[in-house]
Amino acid sequence: MRIIIIPFIVLATAVTFLQASLCGEGFLTIKKTINNYNITECNCKCTMQDNIFYIQSKRNPSIFHQINGVSILSENVDKLNININPSMNYFLSNKKPCGTNEVNQFQKVDLFIFTLIPGNSGYCYDLSGYFDKDENITSINNLVYKKIGIIKRNKQPLFKAPNRSSKTKMYLIKGDKVEVLEEKDNWLHILYRGKKDIKAWIPKCAVREE
Structure with missing residues (x-):
């Protein structure tokens, strides 16, 4: 039997990037590349904490990481390049990391993961985890992720x-x-x-x- x-x-084609269908209805699909990683962001167009990221290593594209509940990915730990819908500017007036992250501590890091949280003067981005140059992921503050x-x-x-x-x-x-x-x-x-x-x-x- x-x-x-x-x-x-079902994926439509064999791809390096994940297909838009992975995000499902209600999500805006954004694709980008940071260092050795191809990234698909499923943006919920609501709160940035509800975004889902799919991260594929260029060296090992067959397995990728799914990360839920974070806001942005960046190649820098001390400054963020964030494209924000103008209608949300009032909510995201502070586009900097929370506190100060020691740059020298992260010289062997390729990709930083941040979560938008309330701070003392509005909202800021808290470091939630990172990928090092050997493609190992480190969780900070209970980062939730899984391999897919x-x-x-x-x-x-x-x-x-x-x-x-x-x-x-x-x-x-x-x-x-x-x-x-x-x-x-x-x-x-x-x-x-x-x-x-x-x-x-x-x-x-x-x-x-x-």
């Missing part, structure tokens, strides 16, 4: 363990989005959220372009 898992998100992969094969079997002999009758199809829980050698332990949550193993090549 063949068990088919209904696709969650998109299935690239037309039909990808699921495995009970990180070996070929544990193959099951279940499979994912091209375009399905999975959360990466663990990486082990050439395998990924993943979580698929459909009608029910399914945890399984897949080979890393399942989320790579062939």
Whole structure:
């Protein structure tokens, strides 16, 4: 008996940047590049704390980070270049980081993550985390993030363990989005959220372009 898992998100093409459909309705899709990262921002056009960011490394584009509840990404820790809708200028009059961040402390950092919070004189941007030059993410102040992969094969079997002999009758199809829980050698332990949550193993090549 063949068990088919209904696709969650289907990508229109194989891309370096994520497609606009990833953001869904009600979000403005903004794409940018900062250092070694391709970034898709899903801007809710409401409060900046509700934005969602998808961050892909140019060196490892098959797996990307999803970060919720932050406001902006920047290559600088001490100054921010922010494009703001004029209608929100009254709300975001302070476009600087909260307090003072020691620049020398972050010389090996490629990407900074900030969250807009209330300050003593209006709103300011609090440093929530960062990616270093080795593409490791560091969380500050309970930054919430997860690793995501998109299935690239037309039909990808699921495995009970990180070996070929544990193959099951279940499979994912091209375009399905999975959360990466663990990486082990050439395998990924993943979580698929459909009608029910399914945890399984897949080979890393399942989320790579062939």
